[in-house]
Amino acid sequence: MKIAIDAMGGDDAPLEVVKGAVQASSDIKGQIILLGLKEKIKTELNKYNYPEDKIEIYHTSQTISMDESPARALRKKKDSSVVVGAKLVKEGRADAFVSAGNTGAVMAAGTLKVGRIQGVKRPAIATVFPGLKGETLVLDVGANADSKPEHLVQQAQMGQIYAKEILHKSNPTVGLLSIGEEAKKGNQLTKETYPKLKELDNINFVGNVEGRDIFTGEYDVILSDGFVGNVVLKTSEGLSSAIFKIIKKEIQASWLSKLGGLLLKPAFNRIKKKMDYTEYGGAPLLGVNGVTIIGHGSSNAKAIANAIKIAEESINVELIDLIKQNINEGTDK
Amino acid sequence: MKIAIDAMGGDDAPLEVVKGAVQASSDIKGQIILLGLKEKIKTELNKYNYPEDKIEIYHTSQTISMDESPARALRKKKDSSVVVGAKLVKEGRADAFVSAGNTGAVMAAGTLKVGRIQGVKRPAIATVFPGLKGETLVLDVGANADSKPEHLVQQAQMGQIYAKEILHKSNPTVGLLSIGEEAKKGNQLTKETYPKLKELDNINFVGNVEGRDIFTGEYDVILSDGFVGNVVLKTSEGLSSAIFKIIKKEIQASWLSKLGGLLLKPAFNRIKKKMDYTEYGGAPLLGVNGVTIIGHGSSNAKAIANAIKIAEESINVELIDLIKQNINEGTDK
Numbered sequence: 228m229k230i231a232i233d234a235m236g237g238d239d240a241p242l243e244v245v246k247g248a249v250q251a252s253s254d255i256k257g258q259i260i261l262l263g264l265k266e267k268i269k270t271e272l273n274k275y276n277y278p279e280d281k282i283e284i285y286h287t288s289q290t291i292s293m294d295e296s297p298a299r300a301l302r303k304k305k306d307s308s309v310v311v312g313a314k315l316v317k318e319g320r321a322d323a324f325v326s327a328g329n330t331g332a333v334m335a336a337g338t339l340k341v342g343r344i345q346g347v348k349r350p351a352i353a354t355v356f357p358g359l360k361g362e363t364l365v366l367d368v369g370a371n372a373d374s375k376p377e378h379l380v381q382q383a384q385m386g387q388i389y390a391k392e393i394l395h396k397s398n399p400t401v402g403l404l405s406i407g408e409e410a411k412k413g414n415q416l417t418k419e420t421y422p423k424l425k426e427l428d429n430i431n432f433v434g435n436v437e438g439r440d441i442f443t444g445e446y447d448v449i450l451s452d453g454f455v456g457n458v459v460l461k462t463s464e465g466l467s468s469a470i471f472k473i474i475k476k477e478i479q480a481s482w483l484s485k486l487g488g489l490l491l492k493p494a495f496n497r498i499k500k501k502m503d504y505t506e507y508g509g510a511p512l513l514g515v516n517g518v519t520i521i522g523h524g525s526s527n528a529k530a531i532a533n534a535i536k537i538a539e540e541s542i543n544v545e546l547i548d549l550i551k552q553n554i555n556e557g558t559d560k
Numbered sequence: 561m562k563i564a565i566d567a568m569g570g571d572d573a574p575l576e577v578v579k580g581a582v583q584a585s586s587d588i589k590g591q592i593i594l595l596g597l598k599e600k601i602k603t604e605l606n607k608y609n610y611p612e613d614k615i616e617i618y619h620t621s622q623t624i625s626m627d628e629s630p631a632r633a634l635r636k637k638k639d640s641s642v643v644v645g646a647k648l649v650k651e652g653r654a655d656a657f658v659s660a661g662n663t664g665a666v667m668a669a670g671t672l673k674v675g676r677i678q679g680v681k682r683p684a685i686a687t688v689f690p691g692l693k694g695e696t697l698v699l700d701v702g703a704n705a706d707s708k709p710e711h712l713v714q715q716a717q718m719g720q721i722y723a724k725e726i727l728h729k730s731n732p733t734v735g736l737l738s739i740g741e742e743a744k745k746g747n748q749l750t751k752e753t754y755p756k757l758k759e760l761d762n763i764n765f766v767g768n769v770e771g772r773d774i775f776t777g778e779y780d781v782i783l784s785d786g787f788v789g790n791v792v793l794k795t796s797e798g799l800s801s802a803i804f805k806i807i808k809k810e811i812q813a814s815w816l817s818k819l820g821g822l823l824l825k826p827a828f829n830r831i832k833k834k835m836d837y838t839e840y841g842g843a844p845l846l847g848v849n850g851v852t853i854i855g856h857g858s859s860n861a862k863a864i865a866n867a868i869k870i871a872e873e874s875i876n877v878e879l880i881d882l883i884k885q886n887i888n889e890g891t892d893k
Contacts, residue, residue, distance in 0.1 A: 316818035359802050369739060372747040406702060406790040414705040414787040438794030442802035453789075454747040457739040458788055459795050461771030466799050469692050469775035473834065477827035484827045490820025502807065 228257030230538050231321035233308040234271075235263040235290045236328020237526045244327065245271035247531025252281045254532070255539045260321055262283050262308035287311045293524055295387060297331030299341065309333055309446065313340035316517035323538035325509065327522030327531065334370055337512045337519040344547065346554045349378045350514030351453065352521060354460060355507040358444025364390050365404075365441065366513065367453035368460045374452035376420040379403070383430050384553045385513040386448040392544040393511075393537060399447035402436030404455060416452060424450075429553065467502060508533030511541065513550065518542055561590030563871050564654035566641040567604075568623045570594040570859045577660065578604035580864025585614045587865070588872045593618050593654055595641035620644045626857060630664030634672065642666055646673035649850035657873035658842065660855030660864065667703055670806060670845045670852040676792025677880065679887045682711045682784065683847030685854060686722055687793060688840040697723050698737075698774065700786035701793045701843065707785035709753040711737070712839025716763050719781040725877040726844075726870065732780035735769030737788060744767065757783075762886070764796045800835060800880040841866030844874065846883065851875055 232248050234241040241263055248259050249272070252422045258281050261268050265286040274281065289307040291300040309328055313336035315321035322340070326333045330352075338350050351367035366386050371378060383401050390399035403420060405413035410421045412435060436446055441459065446517065464500060474495075478488035488495075500506065508530065509522040518541040520534045541547075565581050567574040574596055581592050582605070586721065591614050597618035605615065611691050622640040624633040637643060642661055646669035648654035657674070659666045663685075671683050684700035699719050704711060716734050723732035736753060738746035743754045745768060757765045769779055774792065784792065811821035821828075833839065842855040851874040853867050874880075 304845075334710075359805060370877055404791060406705065406787055406794075414785075417787075437798075438791045438796070439798030439801070441795055442798045452747075453740055455788055458737060458771045458784075458792060461739075462774055462792050462795055463771070463799050465770075465772030465775045467803060468772070470800060470803055470835075472692060473831050474827070477831055478824065480827060483823050485722050485819045487823025487827070490816050491811065491824065494807070494813060494817045494820070496802075498806050498810055499725065502803075 228539065229260055229321045230264055230323045230325060230535055231256055231260045231312040231315045232531070232535065233263065233324070233326035233328050234261040234268050235308045236333070237443040237522060238293070238524050239486055239527065240327065241267050243526060244531050246528035248282060248535065249275045249277045250528055250532040251535035252277050252389050254536060257322070257539055257542070259535065262287050262312050262314065264288070264290070266297065285311065286529050291329050291332045293329050295329055296487035297329060297335045300329065300332045301335050304407040309336050310340060313337060316341045316519070317318045322542045323518035323520065324522045325522065325531070325534045325538050327509070330369070330521055332526070333519070334512060337515040341515045341517045341519055344514055344551050344554060345518045347381055347514040349374070349381070350512050351378070351385065352510050353386060353470065353508045353513055355394065356408065356441055356463070357502050358442045360444030361443055363444055363446055363449055365449045365451065365456055365459065366396060367451065367455035368510065369453045370512065371453040373454070374416065376416065376423050377450070379450050380423050380427065380517050381514065381554060382450050383424055383427065383432070383448070384452065385550050387430055388549050388553055389511060389513060390447045392549065393540055394447070394548055396447045398431050400431050400433045401448040401450065402433050402440065402446040404438070404449050405435035406437065408435050408437070425501045429556070435549045497526060506533065508537040511537070516547060518546060531552055561872065561875055562593055562654045563588070563590055563656045563658060563867065563868055564593045564595055564648045565864070566596065566645050566657070566659035566661050567594040567601050568641045569659040569666070570855060571626070572860065573660065573787065574600050574604050576859060576861045577864050579861035581615060581868065582608045582610045583861055584865040584868035585610050587869060590655070590872055590875070591616065592868065593648065595620050595645050597623070611682040618644065618735065618814065624662050624665045626662050628662055628665065630662060633662065633665045634668050638647045642669050643673060646670060647861055649674045649852070655875045656851035656853065658853045658855065658864070658867045658871050660842070660857060660859035663702070663854055663857070666852070666854050667845060670848040674850045674852055676849045676886050677847055677849045677887060680714060680847040682707070682714070683845050684711070684715045684718065685843045686719060686846055688727065689796070690835050691775045693777030694845045695727055696774055696777055696779055696782055697727060698782045698784065698789055698792065699846065702786045703790035703845065704786040706787070709749065709756050712783050712785070713756050713760065714847065714887060715783050716760065716781070717763070718883050719783065720763055721879065721882050721886055722844060722846060723780045725879055725882065726873055727780070729780045731764050732768045733764050734781040734783065735766050735773065735779040737771070737782050737784040738768035741768050743768070762889070795890055839866065841867050841870040844870070849880060851879060865885045
């Protein structure tokens, strides 16, 4: 088994990526291919003791920056770590591709270079949200800004497989993100999608859910179009960051509150860990014909290591084959 | 000046509504009309000392429950506090209507009974979000689930007036909620709306903003369609509730953390106050031809009192006339 890693992708690449790959290398059974500028990767790798038979370098001469136009980058930079990584998966020379680089470029490379699974209309990015009772997988969080009902139906099929196999939920519940519980509440998209989801007998569809249900952990999979999902993701990041900034500021307000803050430090650390995206190992691009995982731009070594482990697990459970079977069953009907 | 209050609306009505009306009555110059079941309101009012010339009761025989179908309720319950309150405004017998009742019914009564301002295509519900640097007005948060570009343009015009007159922002900045800063990023709606907003010379349009910009307080007005806005509102409520529940639980984990929690109590109370929707006095339904304010279903007395004060301020600054002028200027172009 080989997992290709974009060593040049992310705000702190290649430093954190290489560190994360080294961390993961002792935990996984497969091999790691680090894609990028050979010399830079070598310099980083030389900092560590690592199993040399488990990490190889694959030199690519070009780098796609975080704010580059994805379409243009894909056209112009054929020898970039992102394009070559996707190609290795396409050609069966790697079993998975992990990148914390330019999200749009990774998404496009996944869709166009790795290629869609036959029958899948639009790949979707899925993200794990921490919740009071457990994790909730939300998809799509940005691949597809104007979704159609049939896209959401396929997201339900792909999401429930991921929730079952990777998040270890048995018979995962699937909710449709809307603005009221009743079937007729919502926008045109949710109103058209609801009955289609209701019809599927291989999905444990529980009806509409609302924004406030995302963090209860009561639902395993929540479906939304990519625009709404992306807004939800970024609103959540912004709000939790604002709350912790306010708490930090308030703790500084007096000596007593500073002492209180000190005593609560272990508690806050546990909370941070619970809410920390790096624990969840990146967001899978579901619907492409090979395991493809998109890391957060600010991924640190731990986030990269976790993404690699999720990639390995996805390969082990044969995630892609399961999605293929499920999508094709759905299409046959 | 007369402000009509739906004494029967809200989870804790008429108790909290009457209490809030009594609280507000000494602060405002106008008079309050409490709509609802006379006997019930009287029982509540009798608990307090209040200026009797400032509060009158207007008996209505019917009550719309929180989960009733708005369309049906409006048709069947002509003598409900919601319908009569809207009618009093329509007929000029009240200058504003405040209700924490069934949101859909209040919205429908506002739109159909008070009536839209001439030229306004769709009224919008606006909500104030607390942020690190100040307040941000987000609209629409649920009136209009499938918005069109012209609706968002009118929201920009109405929102900037509200931000200026009620939130006291000079030359308020207006952002369009999307999933990337560039004009071409977003869904079909935002991509079509962006150039239309850019064209307006009476709007301080700053371009696309993202979910994470809602809580920085850096933008005064953020525009979204009602579906997205409602999801954002409920996601935020859900997330902040989850975070504070986790903190509370973690504080209970040990004696030291309990002590820490005790020392931080004043800090947490300040944070709660900062994030408390009851401080912001309900959400105005902008675009209807009379001041109409929708309270949160769980409004307590303070929330009601604040909503009444906002209603008075809206009347004083002649909010409706300002919106009329602005919308008509916009339409003439």
